[in-house]
Amino acid sequence: MAEEGGGGERRGGEGAEAAMERGPGAAYHMFVTMEDLLEKLKLLDYEEEALRRHNMRPLSRHYFALPTNPGEQFYMFCVLAAWLITKAGHPFEQPQEYDDPNATISSILSALRSFGRSVDFPPSKLKAGSGEQACYVLDCLAEEALKYTGFSWKRPAYPMEELEEEAIAEDDAELTLNKLEEDIAEEESDGEENFIDLNALKAQTYKSDMNNSTKQEEILESTTDAAEWNLEVERVLPQLKVTIRTDNKDWRIHIDQMHQHKDGIESALKETRGYLDKLHNEISRTLEKVSSREKYINNQLEHLVQEYRVAQAQLSEAKEKYQQGSGGVTERTRILSEITEVLEKVKQEMEEKGSSMTDGAPLVKIKQALTKLKQETVQMDIRIGVVEHTLLQSKLKEKSNMTRDMHATMIPETTIGAY
Numbered sequence: 001m002a003e004e005g006g007g008g009e010r011r012g013g014e015g016a017e018a019a020m021e022r023g024p025g026a027a028y029h030m031f032v033t034m035e036d037l038l039e040k041l042k043l044l045d046y047e048e049e050a051l052r053r054h055n056m057r058p059l060s061r062h063y064f065a066l067p068t069n070p071g072e073q074f075y076m077f078c079v080l081a082a083w084l085i086t087k088a089g090h091p092f093e094q095p096q097e098y099d100d101p102n103a104t105i106s107s108i109l110s111a112l113r114s115f116g117r118s119v120d121f122p123p124s125k126l127k128a129g130s131g132e133q134a135c136y137v138l139d140c141l142a143e144e145a146l147k148y149t150g151f152s153w154k155r156p157a158y159p160m161e162e163l164e165e166e167a168i169a170e171d172d173a174e175l176t177l178n179k180l181e182e183d184i185a186e187e188e189s190d191g192e193e194n195f196i197d198l199n200a201l202k203a204q205t206y207k208s209d210m211n212n213s214t215k216q217e218e219i220l221e222s223t224t225d226a227a228e229w230n231l232e233v234e235r236v237l238p239q240l241k242v243t244i245r246t247d248n249k250d251w252r253i254h255i256d257q258m259h260q261h262k263d264g265i266e267s268a269l270k271e272t273r274g275y276l277d278k279l280h281n282e283i284s285r286t287l288e289k290v291s292s293r294e295k296y297i298n299n300q301l302e303h304l305v306q307e308y309r310v311a312q313a314q315l316s317e318a319k320e321k322y323q324q325g326s327g328g329v330t331e332r333t334r335i336l337s338e339i340t341e342v343l344e345k346v347k348q349e350m351e352e353k354g355s356s357m358t359d360g361a362p363l364v365k366i367k368q369a370l371t372k373l374k375q376e377t378v379q380m381d382i383r384i385g386v387v388e389h390t391l392l393q394s395k396l397k398e399k400s401n402m403t404r405d406m407h408a409t410m411i412p413e414t415t416i417g418a419y
Helices: 002-022 026-043 046-054 070-087 101-114 132-148 177-193 198-215 226-240 250-300 302-358 361-418
Strands: none
Touching: 026 046, 026 132, 046 070, 070 101, 070 132, 101 132, 250 302
């Protein structure tokens, strides 16, 4: 157990060190790969040739980067991989939904190696149908398919910017900033051209001050109607609006801001790099101490681990024997229940026979039946005697009649002979 826990911590430390070596953005690299893959699939027209044939929906930007439905993602991965391999000039059989996933993955990786691509991860990483490995495999196959179709990336052609600004339809009632600046410039130019007499201006100002001083004694009262004042305000209000037209060159301001932010980040990074390096060194030393301590603890607890393993093996054997014994006990319990039922039946029969043997009612019935039989036998003997006597009398009577008849017949013959 200690070794297994230590192995898990060791693997976690190795994964953290690998992530630190690759940089802090390594965890988000698969999202960039997935977006590139989606663009390449669109160039290959995968929606018409692959998805419509299998009645599938188009992929999202991060479909294979995030695990959502492993079964559906793995099937989509196999379908796209088979289609891309066929698109790259290598005939590949379309996988079915109930095929062996290990065989399908090995076939896809074999086809990827045939293109000269390296595979430095175990095949089991692809069973989830998502992750960095799945994005890598599909991206490589998409590149090979684009190469086979003759597609090549070209430098982007930027459109020429027009020097003259487009005319924008404006409302005459609104005052633009450019128009305001032009009016101010015209007033300044008029002021420069026309000569202003300062003395006359001072005299005019003095006269107006005198007039105002004479009128200060009177009460100021407005003669303007409030309704007319509100109407005038509503009429003049649209002319007081100032609209600033958007400049088509605002992107330069954004670039300047980006450069400023970049300089700020670099200056802040110079200050924090030392702290980060110090923290990295401390973490590395701590990890080394933890690993060495872990090794020491594993060595110290080796005999206990062995004893635990032996005890675990004995426990498994005892459990197996217990299961076997429990199976025999259940069988014998069933046989015992059957024997108990037979014994209950036998006991019931014996009780019935014992009760019948101790009871005198049957014997009395037998005696009564014997007495009745004897009586009936006597009556039968009497009847037989009567019948025999009657028969004997009838026979004797018949015999006497015969002898009488014989004598009657013999007498006349003798008489006839005498005569």
